[in-house]
Amino acid sequence: MDIDAAELQSFLTDLDADIRARADWGEVADYIPELAKVAPAQFGVAVALADGQVLQAGAADTRFSIQSVSKVFTLACVLGRSGEQIWTRVGREPSGTRFDSILLLEQEKGRPRNPFINAGALVTTDALLAGRAPREALSEVLAFLRLAAGDEDIHIDRAVALSEERTGFRNIALANYLKSFNNMTNPPEMTLGTYFHQCAIEMTATQLARAGRMIAQLPRAPAILAPEKARRLNALMMTCGHYDGSGDFAFRVGLPGKSGVGGGILVIAPGVASIAVWSPGLNLYGNSHMGTFAAEQIARFTGWSVFG
Ligand SMILES: NC(=O)CC[C@H](N)C(=O)O
Numbered sequence: 001m002d003i004d005a006a007e008l009q010s011f012l013t014d015l016d017a018d019i020r021a022r023a024d025w026g027e028v029a030d031y032i033p034e035l036a037k038v039a040p041a042q043f044g045v046a047v048a049l050a051d052g053q054v055l056q057a058g059a060a061d062t063r064f065s066i067q068s069v070s071k072v073f074t075l076a077c078v079l080g081r082s083g084e085q086i087w088t089r090v091g092r093e094p095s096g097t098r099f100d101s102i103l104l105l106e107q108e109k110g111r112p113r114n115p116f117i118n119a120g121a122l123v124t125t126d127a128l129l130a131g132r133a134p135r136e137a138l139s140e141v142l143a144f145l146r147l148a149a150g151d152e153d154i155h156i157d158r159a160v161a162l163s164e165e166r167t168g169f170r171n172i173a174l175a176n177y178l179k180s181f182n183n184m185t186n187p188p189e190m191t192l193g194t195y196f197h198q199c200a201i202e203m204t205a206t207q208l209a210r211a212g213r214m215i216a217q218l219p220r221a222p223a224i225l226a227p228e229k230a231r232r233l234n235a236l237m238m239t240c241g242h243y244d245g246s247g248d249f250a251f252r253v254g255l256p257g258k259s260g261v262g263g264g265i266l267v268i269a270p271g272v273a274s275i276a277v278w279s280p281g282l283n284l285y286g287n288s289h290m291g292t293f294a295a296e297q298i299a300r301f302t303g304w305s306v307f308g
Pocket residue numbers: 066067068069099100118164171196199259260261262286
């Protein structure tokens with residue numbers, strides 16, 4: 001749908017003011033000590049449009065920990081590297097369980113439901129390593145993101161990675177459990193270290209919106225993701241991108257999205273726009289509370305929806 005950029009810009013500016021006035025921020029993720037230090041009362045949004053413009057409001061240039069939003073990009077790298085093989089190790093169904101749940105893994109014999117819950121993302125990261133050192137695999141993800149965003153200034157926050165490495169006992173359990181089912185080819189601590197560093201990539205909303213242009217297949221996006229891969233990433237983001245809150249996100253926003261416990265959400269309007277919202281306070285499902293609200297308001301204002 002065509003949208004007047006100036007009108008959308010003034011809508012975003014008003015939305016930022018509205019959100020600040022509401023002051024209903026949710027709770028920051030406190031199970032990762034470094035993330036517990038982030039002030040919840042923050043909001044930023046960036047919208048990359050098909051004509052190349054990037055609209056911004058609020059703290060669009062503040063860096064935040066992208067956390068599980070990284071799972072979209074590692075999956076894209078793995079699909080590029082080894083094609084469809086990954087689907088022998090991980091499914092494509094919503095889990096209906098929390099992002100860090102171990103519940104279904106025993107019942108389903110070590111094959112995680114999808115690549116966006118932690119168990120599935122650990123398998124994807126394990127595949128990404130492909131016999132390489134963690135540093136090489138992480139360089140590939142960073143290079144891919146920098147190319148996608150057209151911005152070299154994207155890095156890993158080591159303090160966040162180490163903080164999770166020290167306290168990520170559920171992920172450590174998941175990785176070992178996967179190993180017991182032979183669904184982890186590397187030593188669990190190697191895959192875990194890579195995963196924690198990938199989650200600790202820092203980006204601004206502006207950089208994330210620009211990186212998402214290839215998933216939206218915007219005409220000016222760098223041609224580094226084949227259209228059929230973009231379509232499938234969008235399908236997975238829609239069905240699994242918000243864990244057990246995916247149905248609610250689809251209902252409220254109507255666009256594919258991927259959240260992270262750092263409070264970021266990447267939202268894709270295929271062919272039209274790539275949107276990044278960020279607000280560190282989370283809702284019950286571990287998805288950004290005000291970020292979801294903002295995505296809902298933007299979809300309502302623009303009429304963007306994959307459901308017509
Ligand atoms: N939902 C998330 O963003 C979770 C990512 C986080 N690094 C974890 O594994 O717990």
